Amino acid sequence: MSLPDPEKTDVTRLLRRAALCGLVVSAALLSACTVRPLYSSAPLIAGSQVGAATELASISIKPVKTRYAQQVRNNLIFALGQGAGEPASPVYSVDLSVTELVESAAIVQIQTDEDEPTAGTVTLTANYVLTDAKTGTAIATGKRSIASSFDRPRQEFASYRAQIDAENRAARELADLLRLSIAQDLVKHGKAVAG
Numbered sequence: 001m002s003l004p005d006p007e008k009t010d011v012t013r014l015l016r017r018a019a020l021c022g023l024v025v026s027a028a029l030l031s032a033c034t035v036r037p038l039y040s041s042a043p044l045i046a047g048s049q050v051g052a053a054t055e056l057a058s059i060s061i062k063p064v065k066t067r068y069a070q071q072v073r074n075n076l077i078f079a080l081g082q083g084a085g086e087p088a089s090p091v092y093s094v095d096l097s098v099t100e101l102v103e104s105a106a107i108v109q110i111q112t113d114e115d116e117p118t119a120g121t122v123t124l125t126a127n128y129v130l131t132d133a134k135t136g137t138a139i140a141t142g143k144r145s146i147a148s149s150f151d152r153p154r155q156e157f158a159s160y161r162a163q164i165d166a167e168n169r170a171a172r173e174l175a176d177l178l179r180l181s182i183a184q185d186l187v188k189h190g191k192a193v194a195g
Contacts, residue, residue, distance in 0.1 A: 069098035075175030140185035
């Protein structure tokens with residue numbers, strides 16, 4: 001039987017203390033997180049009397065000019081109002097600008113000598129300004145983008161239709177990103193007003 005090595009016990013104690021300190025720091029950091037669902041009844045803005053869903057439903061989206069921008073706008077109105085449409089008396093408004101970039105993603109030809117693209121990517125980028133409807137002051141600005149791939153068959157109409165379908169998919173996903181971004185902007189604005 002041998003005696004315990006004093007150096008090993010000191011190292012073991014030091015490692016245990018470090019692990020305990022790491023656990024305490026992790027617990028403190030996690031307790032500082034404020035995560036809340038958008039579908040909860042808790043308000044996004046401090047001091048507000050309405051829930052998150054009602055606050056998001058009080059946002060109107062200004063008209064846009066292009067087909068793909070209209071798709072983003074329609075999906076965003078549906079997401080913010082949960083299917084109820086635009087509010088009669090909005091508290092906030094969003095000025096939305098959507099641009100599109102269509103690129104050839106790949107050239108893969110089998111049994112031909114032509115270098116025709118066989119795949120494409122549609123990228124929709126939205127810039128937005130969230131404003132207070134009563135005062136007209138800008139609360140937040142942001143930019144989000146999403147890409148959607150599509151096949152380009154040899155038939156012209158089929159290729160055009162595939163691009164339109166990719167635009168529609170990108171518009172739905174971009175509207176979801178914008179909804180989350182706008183909700184985050186409202187939370188930040190509420191903290192700034194309360195603080």
